Amino acid sequence: MKVIANIIKxxxxxxxxxxxxxxxxxxxxxxxxxxKDYILSKLEETNYYSKIQEEIESNxxxxxxxxxxxxxxxxxxxxxxxIKEDTNTIIENIYDGIEKTVDTTTIETNLHNNxxxxxxxxxxxxxxxxxxDEYVKTIIEQYKETxxxxxxxTQINQMIKKVxxxxxxxxxxxxxxxxxxxxxxxxxxxKNIIKAISNxxxxxxxxxxFYIILKIYIDSKIxxxxxxxxxxxxxxxxxxxxxxxxxxxxxxxxILAICGIILVILGNTIISLKKKxxxxxE
Amino acid sequence: MSKFVKATIIDLIVALFIVAIIILGIKLSFxxxxxxxxLLVNQVAVKVESKYEQKPIQIDTSKNKLESYPEYGTQYATxxxxxxxxxxxxxxxxxxxxxxxxxxxxSGSYFPGEGGSIxxxxxxxxxxxxxxSELQKGNxxxxxxxxxEYTYKIYDMQLINETETEKLPIQDEKEIxxxxxxxxxxxxxxxxxxxxxxxxxxx
Numbered sequence: 001m002k003v004i005a006n007i008i009k010x011x012x013x014x015x016x017x018x019x020x021x022x023x024x025x026x027x028x029x030x031x032x033x034x035x036k037d038y039i040l041s042k043l044e045e046t047n048y049y050s051k052i053q054e055e056i057e058s059n060x061x062x063x064x065x066x067x068x069x070x071x072x073x074x075x076x077x078x079x080x081x082x083i084k085e086d087t088n089t090i091i092e093n094i095y096d097g098i099e100k101t102v103d104t105t106t107i108e109t110n111l112h113n114n115x116x117x118x119x120x121x122x123x124x125x126x127x128x129x130x131x132x133d134e135y136v137k138t139i140i141e142q143y144k145e146t147x148x149x150x151x152x153x154t155q156i157n158q159m160i161k162k163v164x165x166x167x168x169x170x171x172x173x174x175x176x177x178x179x180x181x182x183x184x185x186x187x188x189x190x191k192n193i194i195k196a197i198s199n200x201x202x203x204x205x206x207x208x209x210f211y212i213i214l215k216i217y218i219d220s221k222i223x224x225x226x227x228x229x230x231x232x233x234x235x236x237x238x239x240x241x242x243x244x245x246x247x248x249x250x251x252x253x254x255i256l257a258i259c260g261i262i263l264v265i266l267g268n269t270i271i272s273l274k275k276k277x278x279x280x281x282e
Numbered sequence: 283m284s285k286f287v288k289a290t291i292i293d294l295i296v297a298l299f300i301v302a303i304i305i306l307g308i309k310l311s312f313x314x315x316x317x318x319x320x321l322l323v324n325q326v327a328v329k330v331e332s333k334y335e336q337k338p339i340q341i342d343t344s345k346n347k348l349e350s351y352p353e354y355g356t357q358y359a360t361x362x363x364x365x366x367x368x369x370x371x372x373x374x375x376x377x378x379x380x381x382x383x384x385x386x387x388x389s390g391s392y393f394p395g396e397g398g399s400i401x402x403x404x405x406x407x408x409x410x411x412x413x414x415s416e417l418q419k420g421n422x423x424x425x426x427x428x429x430x431e432y433t434y435k436i437y438d439m440q441l442i443n444e445t446e447t448e449k450l451p452i453q454d455e456k457e458i459x460x461x462x463x464x465x466x467x468x469x470x471x472x473x474x475x476x477x478x479x480x481x482x483x484x485x
Binding site for chain 1: 286301378379469474
């Protein structure tokens with residue numbers, strides 16, 4: 001009977017380890033990639049807006065050679081404020097599913113004005129005017145493409161909504177399961193409640209060690225500093241987010257392991273003191 | 283060893299044993315999927331620091347084939363059109379980024395000396411091909427590469443729409459150099475037509 005009780009107790013410890021791992025991972029995910037404000041703060045922190053402005057202007061310059069226009073026409077047609085506003089629109093589309101479109105009217109007007117200024121009093125034929133309109137359209141498309149990188153904002157939003165729903169559910173399940181398992185461990189140690197402290201400590205050490213090993217494993221398999229996706233600005237922000245998540249994993253791992261060691265030492269100290277006291281009384 | 287130390291060590295061993303069980307469980311259940319995912323991330327998103335060194339480009343004349351090709355985006359030749367005083371660098375690739383620096387070589391076409399269609403393109407700006415209208419049949423185009431010099435004689439000029447790619451055929455029976463630019467030469471805005479110069483290999 002004692003053997004079966006011990007087996008169940010250790011299964012409960014293993015399950016408790018799993019629920020602690022789950023709790024931490026859910027917490028990390030929901031406080032980072034699933035949070036709109038976190039993403040916006042990272043964009044600000046990594047200078048995303050000014051970098052993307054440089055990138056946009058460089059892309060515009062690529063179209064100058066074929067246009068016959070002066071290269072100044074594409075200068076200063078997009079401000080950082082406009083980029084911030086449009087980025088926020090895209091992020092809101094992704095996280096809140098509001099389906100707003102990027103407003104390019106100001107850029108279009110600025111570009112038309114610059115072209116007009118550059119051409120001076122040149123009388124344009126209908127064909128030339130059409131070619132200019134086509135050129136402006138191409139530049140605007142280029143802007144939208146560099147800004148959004150994806151046409152799947154709605155799909156991503158639906159995916160995020162679904163993930164959020166599952167994360168909420170998983171969070172509740174994991175918290176309830178953790179509470180039940182802690183109770184179960186206490187019940188199985190009813191003769192020596194202090195031993196339950198050591199058992200919970202074991203779970204904390206295991207989950208902490210798991211996170212530390214996970215961080216080492218990811219570091220050894222993926223060179224985050226070399227990640228290149230879409231463009232430099234996006235890559236930089238992504239690298240910062242991933243590094244921060246990894247650092248959170250590591251930090252949580254260390255904290256869990258330290259707490260676990262403290263509980264194990266505390267539990268065993270109390271047990272040992274109790275035994276000594278009992279022996280001396282006898 | 284005191285009972286306290288012994289119990290603590292046993293607890294630590296148990297903790298590590300549990301981690302091992304969990305890791306083993308994950309490996310057995312999702313090991314392959316995790317490996318595949320890591321591979322995919324590394325292939326798609328991680329830039330490998332290149333240890334590749336550009337070998338000198340040489341041509342195997344018996345097979346009419348380059349032994350090594352230039353890296354995408356690098357200059358490998360210069361194009362000279364004496365009639366319009368043009369001497370420009372030729373880069374392997376045809377992105378707008380490349381065309382900002384000179385003439386681009388369409389990556390789907392052959393290289394000089396390989397005996398097929400070579401497609402070059404450049405902007406119609408003042409420093410590049412603005413004066414293409416002055417070219418006539420019989421004018422020469424010289425392409426100088428690291429592995430040899432090639433002279434082509436213009437035999438035709440055509441105005442095509444940007445979508446008419448069949449007017450720039452890729453074939454390997456005869457070495458033909460096709461150089462094109464946007465039309466009209468002094469256009470303003472977006473040009474939808476291309477002016478193509480066709481030249482055949484002389485020597």
